[in-house]
Amino acid sequence: MNDPAPAPQASEAPGLTLASLWTPVRKHWMVIIAAMVLCGLGAMFLTLGRTKIYEAQATMLFDPQPPRPLGREVQAVVDISGEYQNKREYYRTQFWVIQSQKIASLVVEQLRLHQDARFVENLPPASKPSARTVSVEDAARILRSRLSVEQVKDSQLAKVSYQDADPQRAQRVLGTLVDVYAQHNLDQALDAMGVAADWLGSQVATLKTDLESSELALHDYKKDKNILSVSMDDQSNMLRGEIQQLNQALTASRTQREQIAARRTELLKINPEVPANVPATELLNSSLLVKLRSDYVTAVQELSVLAAQGKGSSHPDSLAAQARIDATRSALLMEVKNVQGAVDHDFNVASNAINGLTALLEQAKQRALDLNLLEIEFNRLRRSKDGNEKLYGLVTEREKENDLTRLLRFNNIRVVDRPLLPRVPVTPNMPLNVASGLALGLALGLIGAIGREQLDRTLKTPDEAEHELALTNLGLVPLMHDEDEGSGYTNRRKRRNRDKNKIKPGYPELVVHEHPTSGVAEAARAVRTNILFMSPDRPYRTLLVTSASPSEGKTTVACNIAIAMAQAGKKVVLVDCDMRRPRLHNVFGAPRDVGVTTALLAPETLREAIHTTQIHNLSLLPTGPLPPNPAELLHSEAFGKLLEGLRERFDCVVIDSPPIAPVTDAAILATRVDGTVVVVRAAVTRKDVARRAVRSLRDVSGHIVGTVFNAVDFERRDYGYYHYYSYKKAGYGSEVPPAPPPDGDGDDSARPSALS
Incomplete structure (x- = not known):
């Protein structure tokens, strides 16, 4: 026995694809068509029962920056377009105004719509109205409910629309409304201009008096401060120039005094004992100092020469030289003293000049401060005079411009296209309503079809089975006959096509033998091949075929797998272990008096219990007499020995068992x-039942090879395996296997037999 394999991981759930959506549409297309027809007819009848509504349209120009016919120099005192932060705000405001209660009330009063019962009840011209009247306010609300305004994209235009059951009334009401709105806009501007004119007139007189007073005050101030001949600016400039000159002279005097002080310092450094070190700058300025210094230096040099000749200080020549030194020193010191006196005099003169210039500079600064005070008051008076003069001129000019604008009566809102008489109603729109009804019917039909498909909890495709059960699909087997296909047009057409290839009645369990070229036979051989390749190194010697519930085709699949194995050259025995509803003995026409149960009780009867069949290499072991306790027999040691004996005699043992859900035999x-x-x-096996069945097998560590997807209706194309259908339609394997005898007692007798 092969080792139990762990359950493979479940694949991801199939996503929502066009193919998955097309399947319920194709299956339930009649429901979708019926829903579309019903909704379309309903929409048509509802449309026919509604009152026809006509729409009149007018085009208006809203200019937030109107042209100025008097030129850009002439500005309107009142901006008739209003003051708004941006154009979008302006347009929204105007659209609200045109739909306002005030404008609507003016239109109602002008046309006396509140007394028109047809307008109030929105009746067509031929209808008979009641004597109903409403207030002006209520009639205005009715009018506003039928009015709409929409701006034309990227323009200053707007479409104004009004809907009414009477086309003439729609034209009349809208024409009156746009005229009333345009006139209302102009009247507002003119009223504002009138208020502005009154205010400007009163301001002109006041500003004229203020201007005269400010001019007189400025004149008196100039007279009092003696600034009539020279302007304040000229005086200020002259005083600034004087201060600048005094600053320059003061700086020069201070520099000169610093230079003189430096000379004094150098002269004071002269040593009376050695007066020869007179500063060079003083020697350059006095030739007498140069001569006296030269004489002194010469006398000193003579004394040095005499001393070098050995003549002492008492020598007459040395005494004479010393006398000349003393005389020249006294003369040099006297001249230095004279120079010092001159330098001191220059220092004092420079200091006096600095003091004088400092005093003059302070006086000039004080005069500048006084002038600043005068200038502040002067400028204040002059600004007051200039401001009054400018304001007076501006107000006077605006008064004239306002008068000119009022005379022009220019309106920035104009009617571009007046409303025409509407010929075609806008509602109800028969094509649109019917199309909407059809679309609604399509949506409801699709929702119903997809919802019905989603509520179907059966396994419908191999991919769905693989996802739900986490098992490999070993193959698909087509639906064998049409007993459960219904009586619709599509199903009748399918049956007519299949009738062309009908064959003689027989058991579907033997289709692989009786019709080896049929599509079902090819599918059975494909399942056989997949089973062999699932474990090529350790082939399955004993193979159990079961299902989750009755009537799912397990007996048919078991027979055809066994036949396909036998046709492949293997020695096969088909064992009927369905000891509750056995069927194989009927299929192969074998007696059931001996079989599995008798072989378990008397192993020597096994050879007698195994029957050869009309199929080469295929033998049959029926159930034998039905026992009261099948589960105990199958669980016994004798049954294990029976299987071992069959394994020794045959290459492959195929066992047909009861369904998993009702009993424990299969587990x-x-x-x-x-x-x-x-x-x-x-489309028969339920997902939850199949999951529980697979779980039961895994709980007992049973090795599950895979699933066979049975009774697939390829003509519905729900599965995507179109290659098989094309293969069959091309003429290969076109035989349709027959139905089983009506007296079948197995689990496959109640439904069309199929195998995968």
Whole structure:
């Protein structure tokens, strides 16, 4: 027995694709068509019962920056377009005004619509109105409810629309409304200009008096301060120049005094004992100092020469030289003293000049401060005079401009296109309403079809089975006959096409043998091949075929797998272990008096219990007499020995068992075989039942080879395996297997037999 394999990981759930959406549409297209027809007819009848509404349209120009016919120099005192932060705000405001209660009330009063019962009830001209009247305010609200304004994109234009059951009334009301709105806008501007004119007139007289007073005050001030001949600016400039000159002279005097002080310092450094070190600057300025210094230096040199000649200080020549030195020193010191006196005099003169210039500078600064005070008051008076003069001129000019603008009566809101008489109603729109009804019907039909498909909890496709059960799909087997296909047009057409290839009645369990070129036979051989390739190194010697519930085709699948194995050259025995509703003995026409149960009780009867069939390499072991306790027999040691004996005599043992859900027989058998094949019937096997069945097998560590997807209706194309359908339609395997005899007692007798 092969080792139990762990459950493979479940693949991801199939996403929502066009193919998954097309499947319910194709299956329930009649429901969708019916929903569309009903909704379309309903929309048509509702449309026919509604009152026809006509729409009149007018085009208006809203200019937030109106042209100035008097030129850009002439500005309107009152901006008739208003003051707004941006154009969008302006347009929103105007659209609100045109739909306002005030404008609507003016139109109602002018046309006396509040007394028109047809307007109030929105009746067509031919209808008979009641004597109903409403207030002006209520009639205005009715008018506003039928009015709409929409701006034309990227323009200053707007479309004003009004809807009414009477086309003439729609034209008349809208024409009156745009005229009333334009006139209202102009009247507002003119009223504002009138108020502005009154205010400007009163301001002109006041400003004229203020101007005269400011001019007289400025004149008196100039007279009092003696600034009539020279302007304040000229005086200020002259005083600034004087201060600048005094600053320059003061700086020069201070520099000169510093130079003189430096000479004094150098002269004071002269040593009376050695007066020869007179500063060079003083020697350059006095030739007498140069001569006296030269004489002194010469006398000193003579005395040095005499001393060098050995003549002492008492020598007459030395005494004479010393006398000349003393005389020249006294003369040099006297001249230095004279120079010092002159330098002191220059220092005093420079200091006096600095003091005088400082005093003059302070006086000039004080005069400048006084002048600043005068200038402040002067400028204040002059600004007052200039401001009054400018304001007086501006107000006078604006008064004239306002008068000119009032005379022009220019309106920045104009009617571009007046409303025409509407010929075609805008509502109800029959094509649009019918199309909407059809679309609604389509949506409801699709929702119903997809919802019905989603509520169907059966396994419908192999991919769905793989996802739900986490098992490999071993193959698909087409639906064998049409007993459950219904009586619709599509199903009748399918049956007519299949009738062309009908064959003689027989058991569907033998289709692989009786019709080896049919599509079902090819599918059975494909399942056989997949089973062999699932474990090529350790082939399945004992194979259990079961299903989750009855009537899912497990017996048919087991027979055809066994036949396909036998046709491949293997020696096969087909064992009927469905000891509750056995069927294989009827299929192969074998007696049931001996079989599995008798072989378990008397192993020597096994050879007698195995029957050869009309199919080469295929033998049959029926159930034998039905026992009261099948589960205990299958769980017994004798049954294990029976399987071992069959394994020794045959290459492959195929076991047909009861369904998994009702009884435990299949779970017991799954523990004794190499592999288990679970049959899933398309659109019949429920997901929850199949999951519980697979879980039951895994709980007992049964090795599940995979699933066979049975009873697939390829003509519905729900599965995507179109290659098989094309293969069949091309003439290969076109035989349709027959239905089983009506007296079948197995789980496959109640439904069309199929195998995958």
